[in-house]
Amino acid sequence: MTRSFSIFMPLLGFFMATFIACQDHVTPDPDTPADSTGTGMPGDSSGGPGGPGGNGGPGGNGSSASVEVSKAITAAMYTMTMTNTSCGGATGLAKVVCLTQAFQATLSDSLLSAVQLPYSLANAQKWSNLPAGLSARYGINQASLDETQRTAFKDLMLALLALNVTDEGYDEMIGSLVADNVLAVSGGGTTYGAGNFYVSIIGTPSTTGLWELLFTGHHYTQPYTFNGTAGTGYTPAFRAIEPTYAVSENGKTYQPMEQERLAFAALLTSLSSSEQAAAKLSSSFGDVVLGPGQDWKFPATKVGLKVGSLTADKQALVLNAIKLYVNDLDPTSAAAVLTKYTNELPDTYISYAGNTSVTAANDYIRIDGPSVWIEFSYQGGVIIKNMPHPHSVWRDHTTDYGGTK
């Protein structure tokens, strides 16, 4: 009895040691999360082939805001009265810097550290046309701001966008938020709505250095890349809308992308049949080609119809369409960009696919100039089924992200 017992003692020690050794290893398997960062899980046909940025990031994933909060945001923001008094003396970039700093001054430490990112192209590329709940953004969302903070943010946007033009500039931005509130109550749920739009400040605001202000949410992204005297970039700017029909809130009606659609239809239908044939592309398009993640992939060869070959009135129709993007900016900024695009108009090309009336899914228009790049894609509805909705992107061959390629 005693002998057999003594055999067990070393054995016992061995098992104790084994057990303790095992306990050291009880940690979550570091490989496990790899599943969730995979780009596009086959089998569910979703997800893209990836691009810059990854999962997570400060704030972002799983973004959701109640409909009440989202409606309170648009109610507080839709009027266009500047309340800031301390930055009134400044103009241009100095005013933007002043208003950005005034906004930052209202933020708590935690919000401030979330909104402020170091400047890097990867941080600047963290935008999407998807809701933030499906494609994470950096920065802070509108739902996390209180009244004072929201007012300071509104003052900043008022200085950056065109004011008092129905469905353009600042009004177009509000219209996009209102439409997203409609999606939230039309089956989209709480990942939709104004509360899920993010602002981030990438780099330190200054009148001389490189930094970016990025406002991005579902169907609306507008970046401003400031680089002192080297100039400012306003692209890639994404504009889209669902639902396509007019939506109302706070006694105002919005249909933010309808003017653009009509301008393209007016342009295409003005063309002669031979001009239409030259502009028509043989391929079909289910979306814009240069959407998020497709930076600096401008086609080496421009396709379609050269605007310089058109009569002056038709060229004016091209310029009208371009203006609906450029004139979203504050008038001074817009004028400089528009001068460049107007000068380059003869060497700009237009092309399209689908119908000239721009009414159905897979209707598509492209404006490709030496600098300007605009795409407008009509495609099937996502939340509002059986009704097409547009995606549109404005890029610039040289000043996307402030030219920081």
Added chain:
Amino acid sequence: MAGLNKSILDNPILIVNHLKKWFTILLIPIIRGLSAGNALGHPMPNSVVLLTLHSDHISTELQIPLSELQAAIGIPVNDSSAQLVDRLGSELRAYLTKHINPKTLDGKPWRVTIGALKVHETQNAINGVYRELTAQLELTPPAGADIRKFILDYDAVLHQVVTHKILVSVSQDWAAGKLAEDAPAQVGVIELDIVNNRILPLTINLEAGSAWKGLISMVRLGIQHIAEGTDHLLFILVLLLPAPLLHTRRRWTDFGGIRYSLSRLLWIVSAFTVGHSVILLLGALGWVRLPSQPVEIMIALSILVSAIHAIRPLFPGKETWIATGFGLIHGMAFANTLANLSLDAGRMALSILGFNVGIELMQLLIIIVTIPWLILLSRTPVYRIVRLTGAVLAAVAAIAWTAERVTGTANAWAGMVERIAGYSPYFVFLLALLAIFFTIRTRQLKNA
């Protein structure tokens, strides 16, 4: 469980690591992440190509969203998708034949056979619910050509709708140790080269595979299968509970000695192994096939019977035969796992071998970490309490599982069993403490 992909042989402390696995697998819920989290855009659904590599051909599933297919071919396949395959099957086959042209790196064409076509609804976070066409294809390289390196020239939909994307993934690659249980691994995307306005075929270049890698992955699967299968674990433990004891006709009595205990253990475990190995072989080869529900119910019942036996001897001295019989039942569950891999004969033989080795290794590990304590405890008066507690708990778990598997609906008890099972390493620890404490105490009492 990507951690399981590391070669077992790379790691000298295999057993320890897999014990760790046993803990973590049970402690940490497996979360299959929402793939959309990384998407930047692409509101239109993508096409998917899923490759399953066999030794001489590749089974392929194509998933094509009907809305995109409609835009590409101009036929309203999405607007009116009812009986689509009946109405337009031959046109769709001709279309696919035209647009899938796998070839060797030096351009020799592979043979393509298009099997079943199906239309069904699917959904993802971005697009919601939508309809897609799936096609089962068989791609066969010319004799002597490398099956792991080839050019996939596939452009259905994309040839016309240039914003479309085709995601190509490997869902099973036995020779590389990748089994269908893992999430498919993306190997490339076929899409428009926007700058040059062209669509390039995708060159597939898979890492070299071998029978050895396949075998090892099957050993891993066997280990995982036991480690994750709380019911198999519990069955083995409860079967071993009375093994060190002598018995009369009606009840368990005293410790039977080390030699007696070990010999009985060996017989019981070997019998169970023989039982499940035989049926695994027959089942995996397709000679015996039972639907999984009755098998799962019988497994739950086998635990109940063993638990009762641990309380009062039901079949004293015949444990070997009972273990063999129950081995047959558990083996059928193992066989279903293997049959789902649909491997060819040579690989299936290796898989059965590897899978079985994995099962044995994990069983052995469990026996090694528990049996010494059981033997120690069985020499003390408290073993009666330990045995009865263990048996009753196992019986409760078995009843909960039986109810769950008969009704097909989850119940709270079974859920609790799974949660408690997560703490099994702590029970081993507790068992060890009890064993040491009572062994010393029993000795002191005797000496006193």
